[in-house]
Amino acid sequence: MGRAWRWLGKVELSLWLLLGLSADLTAGFWCMRGAEHLFRPLGRVGLWQWLQTYGLSNFSRTWWLMLALGLIAMLAINTLVCTCQRLGPWWRSRGGGGLMWWLRLGPQVMHVGFVVVLAGQLVSFGAGVEVSNLILRKGLEATLPRGERIRLLRLEPGFYEGNRLKALMGQAINPRATVEICSEGGQETRVCIGLCSPGCWGPYCLHIKRFGPRSRSLQGPSYVNLMIRTDPGVGIFLLGMGIFWLGLGAYMLELVLRVGTGRRKGQ
Amino acid sequence: MKTATLALVLVLAWALPAPGAEFMAFGPFTIHKLAHGSYRITDALGREILLVPRNRSLPPEARICPVVRTPITRVAISGGRDTSLLMVLGEMDKLVAVTGKPDGWVLEPVRQGLASGRIVSVGQGHNLDYEQLARVKPQVFFTWDEAAIPMLERLGITVVITYADTARDLETQLNMALLMGVFFGKEAEARARAYIQRVKAAAARMRALSAAARRRPRVIWGDIYEKRVMVEPGNSWAAQLVKLAGGRYLFDDIRGTS
Numbered sequence: 001m002g003r004a005w006r007w008l009g010k011v012e013l014s015l016w017l018l019l020g021l022s023a024d025l026t027a028g029f030w031c032m033r034g035a036e037h038l039f040r041p042l043g044r045v046g047l048w049q050w051l052q053t054y055g056l057s058n059f060s061r062t063w064w065l066m067l068a069l070g071l072i073a074m075l076a077i078n079t080l081v082c083t084c085q086r087l088g089p090w091w092r093s094r095g096g097g098g099l100m101w102w103l104r105l106g107p108q109v110m111h112v113g114f115v116v117v118l119a120g121q122l123v124s125f126g127a128g129v130e131v132s133n134l135i136l137r138k139g140l141e142a143t144l145p146r147g148e149r150i151r152l153l154r155l156e157p158g159f160y161e162g163n164r165l166k167a168l169m170g171q172a173i174n175p176r177a178t179v180e181i182c183s184e185g186g187q188e189t190r191v192c193i194g195l196c197s198p199g200c201w202g203p204y205c206l207h208i209k210r211f212g213p214r215s216r217s218l219q220g221p222s223y224v225n226l227m228i229r230t231d232p233g234v235g236i237f238l239l240g241m242g243i244f245w246l247g248l249g250a251y252m253l254e255l256v257l258r259v260g261t262g263r264r265k266g267q
Numbered sequence: 268m269k270t271a272t273l274a275l276v277l278v279l280a281w282a283l284p285a286p287g288a289e290f291m292a293f294g295p296f297t298i299h300k301l302a303h304g305s306y307r308i309t310d311a312l313g314r315e316i317l318l319v320p321r322n323r324s325l326p327p328e329a330r331i332c333p334v335v336r337t338p339i340t341r342v343a344i345s346g347g348r349d350t351s352l353l354m355v356l357g358e359m360d361k362l363v364a365v366t367g368k369p370d371g372w373v374l375e376p377v378r379q380g381l382a383s384g385r386i387v388s389v390g391q392g393h394n395l396d397y398e399q400l401a402r403v404k405p406q407v408f409f410t411w412d413e414a415a416i417p418m419l420e421r422l423g424i425t426v427v428i429t430y431a432d433t434a435r436d437l438e439t440q441l442n443m444a445l446l447m448g449v450f451f452g453k454e455a456e457a458r459a460r461a462y463i464q465r466v467k468a469a470a471a472r473m474r475a476l477s478a479a480a481r482r483r484p485r486v487i488w489g490d491i492y493e494k495r496v497m498v499e500p501g502n503s504w505a506a507q508l509v510k511l512a513g514g515r516y517l518f519d520d521i522r523g524t525s
Contacts, residue, residue, distance in 0.1 A: 137417050
């Protein structure tokens with residue numbers, strides 16, 4: 001057990017895992033070619049459901065992603081074990097304590113931040129899509145997953161008005177949808193959603209997936225197809241980023257102070 | 268090292284799910300065979316629809332997915348390409364509504380049905396006649412128009428979107444027969460599988476015959492309108508057929524939608 005613990009915390013293992021991950025992702029580039037339809041649903045279904053369906057049924061094309069997940073999991077374990085192993089010597093060196101002693105914890109804090117970021121990504125990957133297709137047309141209401149009512153007030157297609165790019169002439173390039181959400185308590189809120197700027201309301205994040213009409217020459221009703229996410233992993237991800245930056249700040253400060261002390265001693 | 272490797276293998280073996288029931292993915296569509304003759308299909312938008320035999324109770328997923336009781340007896344279809352698959356499945360008598368003008372149809376059973384009134388035309392493009400649809404009450408509407416979903420769902424009609432952002436390749440086009448077949452029951456499903464095998468065998472023969480061709484003509488496949496020409500991209504089934512027959516598809520380097 002002791003030998004396994006030491007092995008799991010080795011820097012050499014980190015290097016091999018990173019090299020393995022690079023090789024695996026390179027293989028994945030080739031496996032994905034011509035099989036993009038197998039991976040697009042990852043944005044819609046949960047990771048677990050994807051593994052059980054698309055993943056296992058097309059193993060020859062998807063093995064690399066499963067291996068990548070395993071390697072990243074091992075990297076997270078390696079990082080945590082390495083961090084724990086460093087805590088012992090750090091604690092034993094406490095002596096009188098002091099700022100420098102605390103700052104020496106910087107790299108370990110960064111490692112913890114990294115693992116928390118990965119955990120946030122995994123949570124987002126596994127859960128968070130409430131509705132993958134909510135189609136709204138003007139004048140018709142729809143219901144959100146928790147009972148709220150939503151309706152489309154306005155869709156501005158944002159047609160290309162220039163004349164420099166012929167392929168885009170008359171095409172909608174910057175659609176903006178205004179929706180009204182009515183909570184169960186009767187409170188109405190307007191939310192504006194752009195193609196690259198999702199709207200947020202309560203626990204939901206609303207993304208424009210598709211819309212119409214997409215060009216001036218096309219007739220048809222105005223509609224917008226929304227993807228609605230709750231994304232519970234965002235908070236964890238941001239927490240991990242905060243922890244990482246805290247560790248990085250401590251590391252940089254320790255470096256600056258150490259260099260400064262070294263110069264004074266030299267003088 | 269050995270202990271750690273064994274630990275990793277055990278973790279992965281526990282974490283990875285056991286191979287599930289039959290699951291097929293082709294283009295954006297999927298067919299997932301569930302227990303007791305039920306299916307979960309995914310349409311071109313990624314919308315999941317549950318197909319449950321009439322004599323079976325609804326599974327838990329029915330709370331969040333539209334449910335269609337199979338075999339269906341009334342269907343509406345938009346477009347000749349998917350309507351022609353009903354001939355393969357032997358279920359043309361289940362067709363109750365189509366889009367487009369009656370004189371625009373070339374499929375003889377559809378022309379006869381429109382003439383006799385057994386099949387109705389429910390408009391075309393974005394101008395669907397919802398009153399006609401409400402009158403003929405199809406259980407399922409296979410259509411390309413996602414904008415029609417909110418209105419059709421209010422009429423109690425389940426919509427299957429058949430148009431994706433990527434052109435159908437040959438594999439996807441063939442398996443559309445199976446996707447439609449599972450709506451009509453076991454016999455239609457079996458006919459779809461037989462059809463797929465026949466076409467694949469014919470494609471293999473074509474490939475063998477054209478391998479020795481000395482001349483490879485350049486071909487395009489498209490529609491010519493007054494001010495534009497719209498062609499199939501290189502990833503489409505039309506381009507693949509041209510290549511199978513020994514031709515060179517002129518737009519082979521273009522990827523896109525139909």
